[in-house]
Amino acid sequence: MKNTLTAGVLLIGNELLSGSIEDRNLAHIAKTLEQRGIRVRETRIVPDIEAEIVTAVNALRQRYDYVFTTGGIGPTHDDITSDSIAAAFGVENVIQQEVYDLIDAYLSGKGVEFTAAAQRMAYAPQGAEMIKTDQSIVPGYRIDNVYVMAGVPRIMRIMLDGIVAHLKTGVAIHNASVHANIGEGEIAAALEAIQNRHPDIDIGSYPQDKDSTISQYRVIFVVKGTDLNEISETCEQIYQACMDLGVEAIIPSG
Amino acid sequence: MKNTLTAGVLLIGNELLSGSIEDRNLAHIAKTLEQRGIRVRETRIVPDIEAEIVTAVNALRQRYDYVFTTGGIGPTHDDITSDSIAAAFGVENVIQQEVYDLIDAYLSGKGVEFTAAAQRMAYAPQGAEMIKTDQSIVPGYRIDNVYVMAGVPRIMRIMLDGIVAHLKTGVAIHNASVHANIGEGEIAAALEAIQNRHPDIDIGSYPQDKDSTISQYRVIFVVKGTDLNEISETCEQIYQACMDLGVEAIIPSG
Structure with a gap:
């Protein structure tokens, strides 16, 4: 970044x-x-x-x-x-x-x-x-x-x-996420295309155990970057990719 | 070890x-x-x-x-x-x-x-x-x-x-602990003397936060080694050092 x-x-x-x-x-x-x-x-x-x-x-x-x-x-x-x-x-x-x-x-x-x-x-x-x-x-x-x-x-x-208080500061890093009921392999190609369109954004993909206390969805995509608009746009594109594949997804607020 | x-x-x-x-x-x-x-x-x-x-x-x-x-x-x-x-x-x-x-x-x-x-x-x-x-x-x-x-x-x-199952095995490492209501600084000298008497044993000293979920005592001493007798002997010496200093201590079983 x-x-x-x-x-x-x-x-x-x-x-x-x-x-x-x-x-x-x-x-x-x-x-x-x-x-x-x-x-x-x-x-x-x-x-x-x-x-x-x-x-x-x-x-x-x-x-x-x-x-x-x-x-x-x-x-x-x-x-x-x-x-x-x-x-x-x-x-x-x-x-x-x-x-x-x-x-x-x-x-x-x-x-x-x-x-x-x-x-x-x-x-x-x-x-x-x-x-x-x-x-x-x-x-x-x-x-x-x-x-x-x-x-x-x-x-x-x-x-x-x-x-x-003593440290220099860089541009703050923000993040958002998309939760989806999809196997990582099924969305990997779409995800890579989205990542390639946003080289200044980091997209991470984290499959959840069945007993995960973090999400009831099968996978969490974490989107990080310094530009809030680009983070939001990236999340929308991941959400849309899930819709195109016919699977449940949410973008949790906050 | x-x-x-x-x-x-x-x-x-x-x-x-x-x-x-x-x-x-x-x-x-x-x-x-x-x-x-x-x-x-x-x-x-x-x-x-x-x-x-x-x-x-x-x-x-x-x-x-x-x-x-x-x-x-x-x-x-x-x-x-x-x-x-x-x-x-x-x-x-x-x-x-x-x-x-x-x-x-x-x-x-x-x-x-x-x-x-x-x-x-x-x-x-x-x-x-x-x-x-x-x-x-x-x-x-x-x-x-x-x-x-x-x-x-x-x-x-x-x-x-x-x-x-594929790994070579060394001599198994065992551990035991002593919990005590003492500040680390007060027992440090005694602890160092005990450590010096047992060079094949590792004694660690871990102060606990007030909200520790691990122990109600102020500090845990963890004793590790490959010789069960020497581990036990070391724990007894730490316990005795606590008694000599007039503070509460326990050696939890297991």
């Missing part, structure tokens, strides 16, 4: 690769960025191993306008994201005194010891810009075009809300 | 990167493989763009014992996985006559036209081994150490069930 910016996402954590936890962050990041004209072009999921994080960060930050990482910035032995990001940039992981003081005051107020382990949360790569929010004491941060966030979804969302 | 095999997973599809659909395949693949002693070490999510798929497949297949892909093997214009896998291996994407005949017979029986688009589903890279199952006409397939599966979760699971 024209005039959109690109992003890579790096999800860090053994638990995501072992199936212990299903990621709940990527979809939220992607939708939040698309509203601002930034498209996620690639996502990698890596374990809590420094060499893996370094390789992935360096690959992604060279390819995309922005990189967003989640996970590994807590206080435990497997929280090695800041060390790894520092290594990727060839800088030291250093104490952020202002963050240190905030956490220290917060824990003192609760009567909890500020352990050496917890102090790790006050470290970030040399040169990083802390991105504070009202709602989280430990901030996310930026180094060059890489934004580092927590893995816990509630905290990640707070950090992302603080980050988006 | 000792004596385990490694896998890379490649999830293919624009919809996963745009947040239109949340992946439901990775966790199932990871858990299924872990039971057989195969650990997912990296996952990449790429769009329906040939060059991106080629780059990712070639990176993963060189690094890991196995690669598993999902998505992009249907009949529509954005289903380019088989073309891309063929390109990654430098071979042609060729018709699989037996698969063609099966789909042809199936559609004839339903009185549905076997369109040129649908015929794409009968193609696979030259040299691929079709992995048939009783429950799906279109099979998943293997080329070298790469296994190609559908993106629709119900069909992916059928294909994976057919595939696992």
Whole structure:
């Protein structure tokens, strides 16, 4: 699509690769960025191993306008994201005194010891810009075009809300859909012809399982682009193709 | 971990990167493989763009014992996985006559036209081994150490069930957990000491949101390894560390 910016996402954590936890962050990041004209072009999921994080960060930050990482910035032995990001940039992981003081005051107020382990949360790569929010004491941060966030979804969302104001925006990406009771194979030729007429539009075709909670129809066509008129026109053409083939279809509003 | 095999997973599809659909395949693949002693070490999510798929497949297949892909093997214009896998291996994407005949017979029986688009589903890279199952006409397939599966979760699971019998197995990976009402920072030092005593065990620490549906406790420690006794011993040591710190903890059974 024209005039959109690109992003890579790096999800860090053994638990995501072992199936212990299903990621709940990527979809939220992607939708939040698309509203601002930034498209996620690639996502990698890596374990809590420094060499893996370094390789992935360096690959992604060279390819995309922005990189967003989640996970590994807590206080435990497997929280090695800041060390790894520092290594990727060839800088030291250093104490952020202002963050240190905030956490220290917060824990003192609760009567909890500020352990050496917890102090790790006050470290970030040399040169990083802390991105504070009202709602989280430990901030996310930026180094060059890489934004580092927590893995816990509630905290990640707070950090992302603080980050988006700092981003350049592209032309916003919109989408609409057509639901239809047709096999993909039967409409594929018509769909390809419509796609070819609209090279700036992305048409995706998603067959639904019988137990789909998303649609009672057999397939959903998702139409994405930056021009609302062209999205609408494309949906009408897909709907018409369904009518021509004699099958049920709807264009849900909104 | 000792004596385990490694896998890379490649999830293919624009919809996963745009947040239109949340992946439901990775966790199932990871858990299924872990039971057989195969650990997912990296996952990449790429769009329906040939060059991106080629780059990712070639990176993963060189690094890991196995690669598993999902998505992009249907009949529509954005289903380019088989073309891309063929390109990654430098071979042609060729018709699989037996698969063609099966789909042809199936559609004839339903009185549905076997369109040129649908015929794409009968193609696979030259040299691929079709992995048939009783429950799906279109099979998943293997080329070298790469296994190609559908993106629709119900069909992916059928294909994976057919595939696992073909895989070498490592020593099975087991896990157990401890739930505790403690901040990660307060137990981090004790946890690191326990981790250092058990280098063949992976201890993960996962703080829970207040609205967590997984646990009412503030944090879950997940203990993974290949030795059931050592897993059990490690859990007991974490539990004891919680007791020493005067906090509630449980070791859920099963």
